[in-house]
Amino acid sequence: MLGGGDRVAFSPDGQYLAGAGRNFITIWSLDPRQVVSRLSIASDRVLFAYSPDGQSIVTCEGYPTNALRLWRVPSGQQLYARDNVDIVTCVAFSPDGQYFASGSTPVSMWDPSGNVRLWRASDGELIRVSNDHPYQVTALTFSPDGQYLASTGYDQTVKIRRVSDGQLLQTFYTEFIPSSLAFSPDGEYLLVGVPWGRVEFWRLQDGILAEIYDTETNGVNSVAFSPSGEFFAYGRHDCTVVVARNPFYTPPQRVGDMNRDGCVDDADLLMALFHFGSHNASLDMNRDGVVDDYELLAVLFNFGSGC
């Protein structure tokens, strides 16, 4: 069906499927099942990414053009092209669709121009180039709030830059070459996949390597979190996907659950009563500076919830 395609992706709304083949990307609609458009690519190797609103696709060609193009989809109209962007190895859109970032292999080892590029999606203007990884960039990803861009590569570092001004905020040094990155949905951890047998949790608040998984992790080439953050998953070279519990997941606090045990009951009611009028910040659920009738009513209206 895909004509030798090596990349596929559903549109964010699930209505279309895009598949990369040699010299083209095909867009199919799922209902009715038919080809909607074909994007012509001047290379037999191409990477692509959907914009978050599903209205466009960025494509990154290999040799000889090394071009980057933005397309309107599903119509397949090309909006612009930028040639000679090194050999792009990874591409990602920001969550608001305003930017996309590309990582690449420098044309030469001594090319000092940098290989993490930030582009404005509306017109393809190059906003910034960062010389963060002297060799190939293997992965990059935006934080869920779109404020940060993390990248990694053959130099065995992970760099986190602020998108607004490009300031380098954090550098993590990894023991092996990472293949993949994913921010936790709350933005507090960065998951780093390492093909040589590790999945690492880096805590962003203080830059600590908070957890390492090194069993059943040989050949990790992709990592991801579930949307709630309760689980994480990684894909391995042996075509196995492993799903595991996120050790740092904290469930959202239930309204009225003063002692955070997952159940609103008499213990919470007594806490609301005994601390009525106090300024105990941990019990002040609406953060207005005082434990008062708001907290008491929150317990009463949700009494029995989660029990």
Ligand SMILES: [Ca+2]
């Ligand atoms: Ca409780």
Ligand SMILES: [Ca+2]
């Ligand atoms: Ca309050």
